[in-house]
Amino acid sequence: RGSWVLGLWSSVLKGLAMVRTAVFSVAAVCLVLMFVGCQEAQQQEPDIVRVGDKVFQYVQTDTGRWLIHDMNRPTPDIITPGTESTQDTPGTAPSDAIVLFDGKDLDEWTDTKGQASKWVIQDGFMESVKGAGYIQTKRLFGSCQLHVEFATPSNVQGSSQGRGNSGVFLMNTYEVQVLDSYDNVTYADGQCGALYGRAVPLVNACRKPGQWQSFDIIFHRPTFKDGKVDRKATFTVFHNGVPIHNHVELQGGTGWRGPHAISDYEPHADALPIALQDHGNPVRYRNIW
Numbered sequence: 001r002g003s004w005v006l007g008l009w010s011s012v013l014k015g016l017a018m019v020r021t022a023v024f025s026v027a028a029v030c031l032v033l034m035f036v037g038c039q040e041a042q043q044q045e046p047d048i049v050r051v052g053d054k055v056f057q058y059v060q061t062d063t064g065r066w067l068i069h070d071m072n073r074p075t076p077d078i079i080t081p082g083t084e085s086t087q088d089t090p091g092t093a094p095s096d097a098i099v100l101f102d103g104k105d106l107d108e109w110t111d112t113k114g115q116a117s118k119w120v121i122q123d124g125f126m127e128s129v130k131g132a133g134y135i136q137t138k139r140l141f142g143s144c145q146l147h148v149e150f151a152t153p154s155n156v157q158g159s160s161q162g163r164g165n166s167g168v169f170l171m172n173t174y175e176v177q178v179l180d181s182y183d184n185v186t187y188a189d190g191q192c193g194a195l196y197g198r199a200v201p202l203v204n205a206c207r208k209p210g211q212w213q214s215f216d217i218i219f220h221r222p223t224f225k226d227g228k229v230d231r232k233a234t235f236t237v238f239h240n241g242v243p244i245h246n247h248v249e250l251q252g253g254t255g256w257r258g259p260h261a262i263s264d265y266e267p268h269a270d271a272l273p274i275a276l277q278d279h280g281n282p283v284r285y286r287n288i289w
């Protein structure tokens, strides 16, 4: 949901500018350090004004300085929430979401070379094709909320990492593993919902092969400084509505570097495509926003 993301970050930036002005006027180095360390904080401690025995608390926000419970404070945009999916019918996206795939076409997607993808569309879903490579969004995203629905093959073949393997890649880099982990043993940090090689899901919430499942992902991108990671990425992930990662800080990359080794952070752009993996198994996707 790009608008949410853009709105959030522009708010944070505006808030930061005000915070800095206030801090510099105080000219206290320790305060500067404290605020730099809390750049993402949306709220600050309220200022307190006492008039007689009455207490008035004010908060400095991205939209100005407001009293607690101030009727004049701007309210959030009104949106229309989406509807839930069922096995037979995909739900709808919230009205402010960027719909990346509604089952009709691949207009928002390309292959890794910017050409038309060879993934196929049928009956309202897209399906990976062995050898077609990853499919990725034309739009670029950094921090975002992402909803994805997927189904591993009902015709179960293979085992461990060879069964229903695909993946959702944030920033073309950080993989939330898609795998048929229903009655399929594999290593814990590579099962369905794992932040591949980095974080084991809290529970195995997989549905049976062939059934539609969902990921709802809240991702905060990493930042880089002087060629090194400055702020690590975080993931909160719900699998079929069940929390499987609760604000997990990703300690490095999720790229395979051998049977028992994983990639490290490498600096990259602030916004990159969202990609879905072709791992040689036909995995289906629908309702992506």
Ligand code: MG
Residues within 6 Å of the ligand: 165, 166, 167, 175, 177, 178, 277, 279
């Ligand atoms: Mg994968």
